[in-house]
Amino acid sequence: MIELLKILLLRQFRSRYFISGIIVYAVATIWVAYLSFLNKLVELSPMTWNALFWIVMLFCLIQSNAESYKSLDKGQYYFFYTLSSPKLILLSQIISNFLLSITISAILVAFYSLIFGFMPENKWMFIAALFLGSISFSIVLGSVSSIASKTESKHLFTAVLGLPVIVPLLMLLIKIAKSSILGFSWNNILDEIIIILAIDTICLSISLILFPFLWRSN
Secondary structure, three states: OHHHHHHHHHHHHOOHHHHHHHHHHHHHHHHHHHHHHHHHOOOOOHHHHHHHHHHHHHHHHHHHHHHHHHOOOHHHHHHHHHHOOHHHHHHHHHHHHHHHHHHHHHHHHHHHHHHHOOOOOOHHHHHHHHHHHHHHHHHHHHHHHHHHOOOOOHHHHHHHHHHHHHHHHHHHHHHHHHHHHHOOOHHHHHHHHHHHHHHHHHHHHHHHHHHHHHHHOO
16 A cells, blocks of 8 residues: 555655646645735634635645546556555545645635734634545545546536535534634533534545455556
């Protein structure tokens, strides 16, 4: 699994156009938002800061996860099939997407804070929200994309299967980040963390059951 993970990581991070394209998209979106608020001469409220950040992050992570699966052609599928089992391949892909997502999140936070400032009072809680968001979107989008990659309408299936799970996850993450901005204690977000972990576990379990059958049908 470690060797397979190395191959996937090298394939992702070696593609400079793939990484730079996502970063340019994030920077451009943040800059346009900054100009919009600047023209209206209004101060960005903490809640608006929070909502805008997670919207930008969501679309960046969707793009990065979708592209990582779309770039796999049939030849690569057959190559990975000879290396390991479908379950290990799926887990390796999710882990590599998580590492990519956490890298993009760190860059996004740095530039976003440079433009709009850093508002969370509880920094560690906000970092925990970033970590949970990265791993949750990697699991959900990775599971959905791996299943949709075997169909002809990949983007349609990804949207249909992923949206009902992504929206609740996004709302929970926004609530955790809101608590970090307001300086609440960890006890206020325990329920949200448990629900997020439960959603991740369910999605991962379902994908580990379904993906081997879809893999053999390729």
